[in-house]
Amino acid sequence: xxxxxxxxxxxxxxxxxxxxxxxxxxxxxxxxxxxxxxxxxxxxxxxxxxxxxxxxxxxxxxxxxxxxxxxxxxxxxxxxxxxxxxxxxxxxxxxxxxxxxxxxxxxxxxxxx
Amino acid sequence: xxxxxxxxxxxxxxxxxxxxxxxxxxxxxxxxxxxxxxxxxxxxxxxxxxxxxxxxxxxxxxxxxxxxxxxxxxxxxxxxxxxxxxxxxxxxxxxxxxxxxxxxxxxxxxxxx
Numbered sequence: 001x002x003x004x005x006x007x008x009x010x011x012x013x014x015x016x017x018x019x020x021x022x023x024x025x026x027x028x029x030x031x032x033x034x035x036x037x038x039x040x041x042x043x044x045x046x047x048x049x050x051x052x053x054x055x056x057x058x059x060x061x062x063x064x065x066x067x068x069x070x071x072x073x074x075x076x077x078x079x080x081x082x083x084x085x086x087x088x089x090x091x092x093x094x095x096x097x098x099x100x101x102x103x104x105x106x107x108x109x110x111x112x113x
Numbered sequence: 114x115x116x117x118x119x120x121x122x123x124x125x126x127x128x129x130x131x132x133x134x135x136x137x138x139x140x141x142x143x144x145x146x147x148x149x150x151x152x153x154x155x156x157x158x159x160x161x162x163x164x165x166x167x168x169x170x171x172x173x174x175x176x177x178x179x180x181x182x183x184x185x186x187x188x189x190x191x192x193x194x195x196x197x198x199x200x201x202x203x204x205x206x207x208x209x210x211x212x213x214x215x216x217x218x219x220x221x222x223x224x225x226x
Contacts, residue, residue, distance in 0.1 A: 004156075031212055040122070042203060042216030043157075050212070058213070090156055100212055101147070104156035 003027065004105035006091050011110045013078075013085075021076045021108045023091035029103075030096050032074035036060060037088040037107075046089075049074055050096075078110065085112045115140045115206050119217035126194050127225045134189040134220050136204030145207035146187045147214070148178055152200045160202075163187065174198070199224040 004025045013019045023032065031050045035043040045058030049068040063082025068074055074093075078085045090107045094100040116139040126132050138144055145164050149157040161172025168180040178189045187204060204217040 006156075033213075040218065042117070042205075042218045043214075044216075045213055048213065092157075094212055096212070101159060101162060102212070102214060103159070104149075106156045107154070109154070 004091060004093055004103060006089075006105040006108050009106065009108060011108055013110070013112050015112055016080045018080060019078050019085075019110065021078065021089055021091075021110065023074045023076065023105060024072055025074075025091075025093045025105075026072060027093060027095075027103065028071070029093035030071070031094045031100070032068070033092040033094075033102060034058075034064070034066065034074070034076045035090045035092065037090060043090060046076065085110060115144075115208050115215045117204050117206050117215055117217035119202075119204055119220050121220045122218070123221050123223065125223045125225060128196055129193050132189075132191045132194045132198070132222065134202050134204075134222070136187045136189065136217060137185050138187065138204075138206045139185065140206055142209065143182075144187075146178075146180065147205045147207070148172065148176070148187075148189050149203045149205065150174075150200050151203065151219075157203065160189070194222075194224055196224050196226070198222060 007022045033048040034046040047066045049055035065077045091105040092102040094102045118137045147162045148160040151157045161170045163170045163180045201219045201221045203219045205214040
């Protein structure tokens with residue numbers, strides 16, 4: 001089955017620790033995205049990548065970092081600089097980087113204690 | 114800048130009744146519009162999208178949406194809701210540059226037996 005996987009589903013970390021969220025897709029999509037979702041708010045774009053070895057900041061990139069070394073993988077690191085990291089994180093991908101439908105993974109809920 | 118407003122935070126509807134979710138957007142050109150649905154703790158699933166052409170768009174699960182340029186609206190409808198339609202629904206518009214989505218705040222739908 002083709003799809004997007006995110007692991008783990010739930011993640012707990014102590015304040016001050018960096019944590020990396022995994023996102024893998026086997027859809028052969030070129031573009032990948034990371035969103036953050038907070039209660040009562042829509043999704044906000046953190047980072048996106050339209051092609052391997054290239055990525056751009058989204059609307060709320062501060063305190064986050066990404067890499068795109070492989071087409072299938074787009075891990076997100078939540079650093080200790082992120083002031084309010086507890087949230088639901090969603091990864092998405094699309095066939096190409098322009099005017100194309102985005103497909104979403106199941107999400108990772110990060111709780112920082 | 115593009116923006117999306119979903120005026121209703123919560124809607125409660127009886128099973129078998131009709132449902133309409135409102136979405137208003139702010140965008141200078143012809144927008145590309147999407148409706149997604151999210152079950153609790155899950156990722157987003159695409160219900161339907163409008164790029165051009167017929168302003169009445171059919172989607173999955175019996176949903177449809179109508180694009181009205183004069184009202185800057187893209188409301189989602191379903192003639193008869195099922196208990197499984199209880200979820201959160203997000204309207205989104207594609208931004209002018211790059212394949213980046215701007216989401217509304219979401220509408221949570223509760224279905225009464």
